[in-house]
Amino acid sequence: MIEVRGLTKRYGATVAVEDLTFTVEPGRVTGFLGPNGAGKSTTIRMILGLDAPSAGRALVDGRAYRDLDRPLCVVGALLDAGAGHGGRSAYNHLASVAASNDIPRRRVGEVLELTGLSDVARHRVRTFSLGMRQRLGVACALLGDPGVLVFDEPVNGLDPDGIRWIRTLMRDLAAQGRAVFVSSHLMSEMALTADHVIVLGKGRLIVDTDMAEFVRGSSRTHVLVRSPHGAELARLLTAEGATVVTEPDGGALSVVGPAYSRIGEIAAAHGLVIHELAVHEASLEEAYLAITEESVEYRADGIPADLRRDDIEHGDTRGDIAERGARS
Structure with a gap:
């Protein structure tokens, strides 16, 4: 499991995450939601040892990430689909990562098969579409057969078939007893995938509850x-x-x-x-928007209505319209 206790991260006078406490338990998919700038990525980076907390701690199976002897065999993560070396083939990329954690090379073929990349295993990563890179990132996360998995926006670039595949995969992984922690802005997918939901707003914990209970308790029902x-x-x-x-x-x-x-x-x-x-019945999106209404950091009101039609009819660009809108 993942345990976060009193986790805080400051950048100078800015508090990105403040006194955050939650647990990601095995056997279920936990959705990690929040507006842009809420602190989700910072939290994930601290869990994975990429950023040092200002206070508090984040543990994976009872240990800090930096203390894990073979981290890929404990926790697998997909944070950046573009992280693979573009000049390497998918197979060689995975083989090098496997070697760094003393993972048998036969596992490379297994995860390529699992993610549907066997036919392009010898193709260079630079030739991959975003969706294929996402699959490669998932393959890398699964290399060590870990009990904890962390996915940040895993459906980016995937087509409808790929989205259904990753949804099914995450639920299957949780059904095997693994802890699956997934951050996403795609509410429709979270509603279909997650059993539990954690919501951040301006670096603070807003919600930590069962998904069905969260939606059912929305005032919009x-x-x-x-x-x-x-x-x-x-x-x-x-x-x-x-x-x-x-x-x-x-x-x-x-x-x-x-x-x-x-x-x-x-x-x-x-x-x-x-x-x-x-x-x-309220949807997850409605419940989420209601609970995070006061936590949105970046809000746009759009172009004033009285500028739109006349300006577009006169062939003005969107930039021209937006500039005049700002002056108004």
Whole structure:
């Protein structure tokens, strides 16, 4: 497992990570989420011994990364898909990494097969697409058959088939009892892949919980109600303690609070007709955006609407439009 205790990283007056504590347990995929600048990459780099913490500690299987005798046999990591030497073949790149950790050469063929790169094993890495480089990075992470795996944005550059492959691989690795720690901005994939979620905001821990519980607990989960007696029903539901908002499209009610069955009971008791009663479950993206709303460091409001159409019709470039937007 990975254990992070009181981890802090300062760069001068800037605090990148502050008093961070969490555990990545074996047997499950743990998603690591947060806005740009939240401290995710810095945290991963400290776990892997690439950056020294200002305070606290990060342990892999109870030891600091620098104290591991054969680190690739304990933890495998994909941080940069472009890390492979462009002049080497995929096979030779993996063979050199395997030799550095006293890993048998036969393992190179096994991970090339596992990642679908056997047919291009003798091709130079510089000829690989981004997706192929991602697969090579995954192969490198798996070389030592480690019990802990750390992936940073593993789906970058992958086509739909590749995305499905990496999703299945991560879940299979967790099912084998390994601890899988994956950072990603692709919410749809995290929702399908992760069992547990850790969310950072401005270097601090915001959420550390089960994925299903995190989504289920979002305030954006609500019941949609359509009724010709909307105003009366809203009054009754509000009296029951519900939060009721009238949707702009056709006057439907968005209700947070009571279960949908209770809404139906209240309507029936007062003879009110209901045309639609549906539970809207929050998505991971909605839950994430709600919890990190105050932690976004870089926010853009876009080009003012009154500049867009006329400027585009006159053939102005996006740079011209953005510059005038800034002046306005």
